[in-house]
Amino acid sequence: MHLKDTTTGEVMKALTELLHEVGGTSSLALNLVALTTEDEREEVEQAASQASQEHPYRLILAIPRDTEAAEPRIDAEVTLGERLGAAEAIILRLDGPATAHLTSIVLPLLAPDVPVVTWWLLDPVRYGLEQELREFADRRITYSARATDPVASLYRRAESYVTGDTDICWTRISLWRSLIASAFDGVGQEVEKIDIKADDDDPSAQLMAAWLHTRLGVAPTVIDTEVERNSEHLPAIESVAFTMSGGETMEVERNADGQTVLRQAGLPKRRQSLQGRTLGQLLAEELRHLDPDTAYRKVLETFRVHYADRASA
Structure with a gap:
């Protein structure tokens, strides 16, 4: 009508x-x-x-x-x-x-x-x-990756955050976070170094770095990398590599075709398909959780402090 x-x-x-x-x-x-x-x-x-x-x-x-x-x-x-x-x-x-x-x-x-x-x-x-x-x-969903300056847009979100805010760029890394968290099952050594190969201008990559910093207490190094993706709704992350206190390494790498490989010392390679989701699927995931996202709030605060330091350097 x-x-x-x-x-x-x-x-x-x-x-x-x-x-x-x-x-x-x-x-x-x-x-x-x-x-x-x-x-x-x-x-x-x-x-x-x-x-x-x-x-x-x-x-x-x-x-x-x-x-x-x-x-x-x-x-x-x-x-x-x-x-x-x-x-x-x-x-x-x-x-x-x-x-x-x-x-x-x-x-x-x-x-x-x-x-x-x-x-x-x-x-x-x-x-x-x-x-x-x-x-x-009650909830506010943004998509910083669509802004003219995506990381600066996310930073504005961080500075003005109120309970109920979230961003599709955070939702984009939920599968990455799940995969990395499962890879640490049974890992007893502490992490000494984290390298992320990603597009430095991708808000999802910055949130990934902040999430790992929050969880592991180690500030990752984001190595600016041109990442080939088969969906714009994928985070522009190519790999995340960890160096443990004993010198052992672990790496999660995603190929352009969506195949993700987990390489871990002493274990066979583990492969998983990590395809890009549609905007509707990402929106649906956000709408499943209408309560405040405390994990996102903590990660956004870590990002805010880290990005402020980087911007003033």
């Missing part, structure tokens, strides 16, 4: 009518408020559709359009299911002052009594909406 130059009241009326046609109110797990551009809309819709298979939610997709317009205007599309999967969806295109008042527009559209998650691929500073997106959300 398309509504031109509309109001939040008319949008909710349209959604209520659509719900009545299908037999009443649907069961929702959460509200997902996504900020995007028209160019990214299709990608965001595909990811939201995939994630909604695990998490039925009300999607409110906000698209700033003509931000310089003198008069506020809201054009809306209201759908149930269809291309957006198992979700109630409200797509808002905002002109002029309507963009700057995102909170007052979104609040009346939220489903009651369920958590609110905000998610954005673009940098909300561009639209002056960073505080707006924080105000009403």
